[in-house]
Amino acid sequence: MNYYTGKEEGLVLCTECHTIHQFIPDVLMHCNRCGAELNQRKPNSLARTWALLLSSMILFIPANMLDIMNVTYFGQDDPSTIMGGVIVLIQLGSYPVAFVVFVASILVPLFKMFGILMILLSLKYHIDLTDKQRIKMFRVIDFIGRWSMLDIFVISILAALVNISGVAVITAGAGATAFSVVVVLTILAANSFDTRLLWDYKKLRS
Amino acid sequence: MLCAECDLLIQNKIIEEGSYLKCPRCGHVLYKQKYNTIIKSLALSITALICFYPAVTEPIMSLSMGGKEQHQNIIEGALVLLKEEHYIVAVLTFMCSLLIPLFRLLLLFYVTLSLSVNYFSPHLFWTFRLYHYMEEWGMLDVYMLGVIVSVVKLSSMAEIQFGFGFWMYAMLLICSIMANNELNHHEVWDRLLAKKKAFQ
Known part of the structure; x- marks a missing residue:
């Protein structure tokens, strides 16, 4: 079946209110209905995604190496990293919660970063992945992204709640900052990627 | 109609109340026929x-x-x-x-x-x-x-x-x-x- 895209037909879709406009090249267009900026493809989508992805990957190292939380229990310090927190939960015997935290704070960010990396590399080096695989992967990445904030919220709840001096005090560590920045950067990376490029690149090759 | 996720050009279709219209190429939900929301x-x-x-x-x-x-x-x-x-x-x-x-x-x-x-x-x-x-x-x-x-x-x-x-x-x-x-x-935009x- 022969497909035509809006770009080939000289049309542009307002991604906010779904109106279709005639595209005028080299002019900054705004939607006459809702006022949003109109672009046939998100500007510099690939470069922005690469930049955000690489910075999140770099920050992922300190996020996992530094302590995210410090528990002082009867005067004894017990700092823990992200993985340490999961291990504590396993030792407590609460396997479902340990699993949820492990998935949200380790698997999801890793999966996200490698997923976006794979999509970008497959576009760059023409690795064969079907469009269906790519778009499915991207939708999963887009959906799960926010859930990595889980550990950050847990820390902020614990730090506020467990604050009984002399008995137990929980404070956040430097790793928490790094980790929250990783989460924000990966969400921004997914947002700056334009899914329509997946199909453009396929047409270019064939 | 244009698909927001793959930019496919699709002919406007009238669909039943309460149903979806999906993009034939990428599966993105284009339109939900639901009113009084x-x-x-x-x-x-x-x-x-x-x-x-x-x-x-x-x-x-x-x-x-x-x-x-x-x-x-x-x-x-x-x-x-x-x-x-x-x-x-x-x-x-x-x-x-x-x-x-x-x-x-x-x-x-x-x-x-x-x-x-x-x-x-x-x-x-x-x-x-x-x-x-x-x-x-x-x-x-x-x-x-x-x-x-x-x-x-x-x-x-x-x-x-x-x-x-x-x-x-x-x-x-x-x-x-x-x-x-x-x-x-879509209903909000239409009404606006x-x-x-x-x-x-």
């Missing part, structure tokens, strides 16, 4: 806004340990992090768990109320766009899971009790998710455009 969203957003105040000011949970008791609400959570000078974490927590959800509810309330009472202002367009932009950053649901995980983490050290704020937060979460899912964005033409 605005008044339902308005009702849900009012309920959610009523729940907001107790959800934020009442304690989410209380903890007793070594004969001492401690309460906590959402605002204190962010304030403690500020005091510890974890500014990024504090601001992010405060924004995602409180400020953005509140702001989104207010925007939704404003748009749906204006459409229901036949009021028009050009500001409605950017208001509704902003509502859509912030969708990803309102993280009420993630925060809720965070509360549950914290309870399990602490259960070995101390005794935990859910406060009134917890139940209000749960109500708020349910109402705001329903208000968001109920709303048909019709109003704009009528008032010109």
Whole structure:
């Protein structure tokens, strides 16, 4: 079946209110209905995604190496990293919660970063992945992204709640900052990627 | 019609009430044929806004340990992090768990109320766009899971009790998710455009 895209037909879709406009090249267009900026493809989508992805990957190292939380229990310090927190939960015997935290704070960010990396590399080096695989992967990445904030919220709840001096005090560590920045950067990376490029690149090759 | 995810050109089709139109190439849901969603969203957003105040000011949970008791609400959570000078974490927590959800509810309330009472202002367009932009950053649901995980983490050290704020937060979460899912964005845009033409 022969497909035509809006770009080939000289049309542009307002991604906010779904109106279709005639595209005028080299002019900054705004939607006459809702006022949003109109672009046939998100500007510099690939470069922005690469930049955000690489910075999140770099920050992922300190996020996992530094302590995210410090528990002082009867005067004894017990700092823990992200993985340490999961291990504590396993030792407590609460396997479902340990699993949820492990998935949200380790698997999801890793999966996200490698997923976006794979999509970008497959576009760059023409690795064969079907469009269906790519778009499915991207939708999963887009959906799960926010859930990595889980550990950050847990820390902020614990730090506020467990604050009984002399008995137990929980404070956040430097790793928490790094980790929250990783989460924000990966969400921004997914947002700056334009899914329509997946199909453009396929047409270019064939 | 153009697909927002793969830019495929598709002929306009009329579909039955209550059904979806999916893009044949990438499977993106193009259009939902669902009307009268605005008044339902308005009702849900009012309920959610009523729940907001107790959800934020009442304690989410209380903890007793070594004969001492401690309460906590959402605002204190962010304030403690500020005091510890974890500014990024504090601001992010405060924004995602409180400020953005509140702001989104207010925007939704404003748009749906204006459409229901036949009021028009050009500001409605950017208001509704902003509502859509912030969708990803309102993280009420993630925060809720965070509360549950914290309870399990602490259960070995101390005794935990859910406060009134917890139940209000749960109500708020349910109402705001329903208000968001109920709303048909296409219907809002269509109605806004019709109003704009009528008032010109």
